[in-house]
Each structure stands twice: as C-alpha cells, then as structure tokens.
Amino acid sequence: MEKPPGSEIEIFRDFIKKKGLRYTSEREIILREIFNIHDHFDVDELYLRLRNKGHRISKASIYRTLPLLIECGLVQEVYHEDGHMHYEHIYGHEPHAHFRCLSCRRVEEFKDQRLEEVAREYAEKYGVEIKMTRFEILGYCSTCRGGEG
Amino acid sequence: MEKPPGSEIEIFRDFIKKKGLRYTSEREIILREIFNIHDHFDVDELYLRLRNKGHRISKASIYRTLPLLIECGLVQEVYHEDGHMHYEHIYGHEPHAHFRCLSCRRVEEFKDQRLEEVAREYAEKYGVEIKMTRFEILGYCSTCRGGEG
DNA sequence: AAAGTATTGAAACAAAATTTCAATAAGGTA
DNA sequence: TACCTTATTGAAATTTTGTTTCAATACTTT
Secondary structure: OOOOOOOHHHHHHHHHHHOOOOOOHHHHHHHHHHHHHOOOHHHHHHHHHHHOOOOOOOOHHHHHHHHHHHHOEEEEEEEEEOOOEEEEOOOOOOOOEEEEOOOOOOEEEEHHHHHHHHHHHHHHHHHEEEEEEEEEEEEEOOOOOOOOO | OOOOOOHHHHHHHHHHHHOOOOOOOHHHHHHHHHHOOOEEEEEHHHHHHHHHHHOOOOOHHHHHHHHHHHHHHOOEEEEEOOOEEEEEOOOOOOOOEEEEEEOOOOOEEEHHHHHHHHHHHHHHHHEEEEEEEEEEEEEEEOOOOOOOO
C-alpha cells in the first residue's frame, strides 16, 4: 500500500498534516480512486465507482474532499457541463488544454507551450501568483461539423 | 428603438427568425439589458436589473433566452463560481482572457494574440470548427499574495 | 485509558436550473 | 382587420447540485 515519496499520496498526506487536519482512510480512498480514473469525472461517477468497489463513502465526503485535493494541486476543475462540475487529476500530467465538441460532447486534450508562456508573462507583468490555468476551445469536431452543428 | 444593421439586435433577430422562432419583446429586453452591463453578470443580477427598470420578466425567460444568445455568439459563459454561472456579452469586444483572484474574487481581463493563434492552429490541424475559446488564469493578485492566500 | 476534537454518513436544507401548464401574444393568412 | 395556429410567457412545481447539521465515530495526544 506504500507509495514512493513524491507520489500523490505523499503529497496529499503532507498537505493534510500541514493544515492540521486528519489523514483518514476515506480521504485516501477517494484520492486513490480519482487517480485510477484516467479521464474526466464528476461527483456522481466517482461515487458510483467507489460504491461498486464496496466502499461505502458518502457523497458528502466526496464533496468535502474535492476542495482539499484542488487546494493542494492534485485535482482540477475542468469544465462545468450538464449542470455540474467535471474534474480531472493533474499530478504527473503535463499542463494541457481541452477541446470540447458541442455536438457529440467529446473532449480532447492537447498541449501547447505558448499557453504557459502567456500565463507566465501575465504573472510577471502583474505580480500575480498563478495557482492554475485553463484553456478551452469549444466548437464542432471534424466528425460533427457536417451534421447537426 | 431601431439599431443599425450589424448591431447585436439585428444579429439576434436574424438568428431567431432563421431558427423559425418568434422575436418577442421579452427576448429583446433581455438582450438590451445584457448589452447595458459592461461587466460580468449572473442570472440573478440580470433579473434584478430588469426588475428595477420596471420590466416584469421571469427568471425562466432569462434561463430560456441565455442559451439562444450563446448559440448565436452574442453572449458567453465566463466562469462558474459560487454555485452558478457568470456571463458576459462578447459582440463587439476583442477576444480576451481572464485572471481571477482566488482570494478577493476580482476578475481582470487581458488580451494576448497568441491565444487565438493556438486555437486557430488547433482548428486547422484537427479540422474542427471553433465556436468560442476560454482562457483563464486562477491565482492570487498582487494585493492578496502576501495575505491569506 | 481518557479527553478533546476533526471527520463521517445520513438526512435536512439551500440554491440553481429545468419543466409543466394555462394564459397570452407573435406572426401568418384570409 | 379579424382570425387561426402555435411558440412563448410567468408562476409554480420539480429536479438536481451542492452545503450544512448533527449525533456517532475515530484519530491524536496526554
């Protein structure tokens, strides 16, 4: 069950301890499950996955844990769609942007150095401290272009 | 009451007609009020502004009109905060990005040519049709950096 | 082992957004 | 202009998301 130092587990535990909070099994189980999902997810999906694995963790705990994971930089809000937020884990991933098809709802990731440059330069120019960035393109994918779009 | 062709009013009316819908006074009043707000807004704020001007337009109508305005490119979802969406009108504005301070909640706009380049190149490379883009930096502004952040 | 306190699950609650439905009004036609 | 068809409206009900409450539990320290 041990993870090497520098893993998301370590980071989360250190963060929790540093805040004077308690590192509980529920919090770890939620974290582990999130890092098992190699895609975007929402609260409901995460809840059901935990349930299907026999964990009886409440949605309240998920809602309470997510802000902590976001605060320590392991998880990110990606986009708000269908009336609720969608998340992804980001530790160990290069920063990336998203394309979302408004028709088929598919989400594609892509990287571009320039986006980080823009953010870095803005931060320098205005003396702000960057916590995270988000770049999204919304439109119609090549498949959907001809159709209903 | 007439606006020159190419105005947001014209665009909206043409869009509505083209969809076979009806161009109602409620829809126009909502559109006009949105373009009077030179800042981000949410549904509640828009509703109260209309009310204060004596318009008795329901929130349901606002919720029904916003997707139409977004679909025809006059309005954009900017960010989701405090449990609800925030919008801005975009017609006549240059594309811009946002910095949001996680501490004081202030939102600053800025422009950077490179963001549109990135989007344009992605669209060309993957054959997608861009409807809109969104670039956000979240962090702590120069004032809040030292403090609670 | 005992005390103190953060966390949990369940349920109550609050808020955002959508849907329902009867009344109204837009827009076309005679 | 009067009439007809049907989309739209406001109000209320409903659904869904997310937060809060609270008693029970479990972590941590002494």
